[in-house]
Amino acid sequence: MIITKKRDFQELMENIKNYKSFFLIGCSECAALCGTGGEPEIKTMTEALEAAGKEVTGAFVAKTGCQVLGTKVELKPFNMAIDKAECILVMSCGAGTQAAVEIFEDKPVYPVNDSMFLGNMTRFQMFDERCSLCGKCILDKTGGICPITACPKGLLNGPCGGCKDGYCEISPDIKCAWVRIYERLKKLDRLDDMSEALPAKDWSHSQKPRNLYAKEKEGAKK
Ligand code: SF4
C-alpha cells in the first residue's frame, strides 16, 4: 500500500489562502488505512476548514482514488457541490491527487497528504517501507527481503563493513538487511542462494515516467 501522512495544516492553509470554498475527496483504500483519507479524516478536515472560515460544499470518499475513470463516474452525483467549490482538496496519495487533476481540468487541486513510500502495515497504524519499485524484483534471490529498500545504502551484496553485531551503522535501530537475508536463507536451508554475487542492477527498469499497458502485461505472461 502507499503510505501517506497528513501535511501540516498551516502549510495547507497557506497554499489555499486564495480560495473560500472546497470539495474534499478521500480514498477508501490506502489513505483510509493510513488514517489520512477515510470518512473520519474527511469529517475532521471539514470541521477544521469551517473553523478557519472556509466553506466545504461537499465531500466524498472514492473507492480507489487513483482509479481515474472509476472516480470520475463515482463523482457524478456530486456535480452541484463540485461546481460550487472553488478548489478541490484531495486526501489520498499523490496519484489520487493527480487523478483529480485529470478529472478537474478547470479547477485547482491541492494535496492534503504527503506520499511517503510503498510499505506494509505491520501493526495498527504502524507502517514500514518494503519496496522501492525498482521495476525488476530480486526477492527470489534474497530470501524475500528487499535489500534495495531495507539496506539504507541499497547494497545488492552485503553486509558492508558498517555492520556491527548484526545492526546497521546508519542506525542502531535498524537490523542489517543482509544479516536478515542471511538468517532467513539459513532458516530455509537455502544459503546456496548467497553463493554468487548479485550482478549490478539494471536501473533502466525504473526510468521515469513509467507506464504499463494491458498488451505489455500479456506479453510478460508468455
Ligand atoms: S527488488 Fe525491487 S521490486 Fe522487489 S521488493 Fe525490492 S524494490 Fe521492490
Ligand code: SF4
Ligand atoms: S550495515 Fe547492512 S543494512 Fe547497513 S548499510 Fe551495511 S549492508 Fe546495508
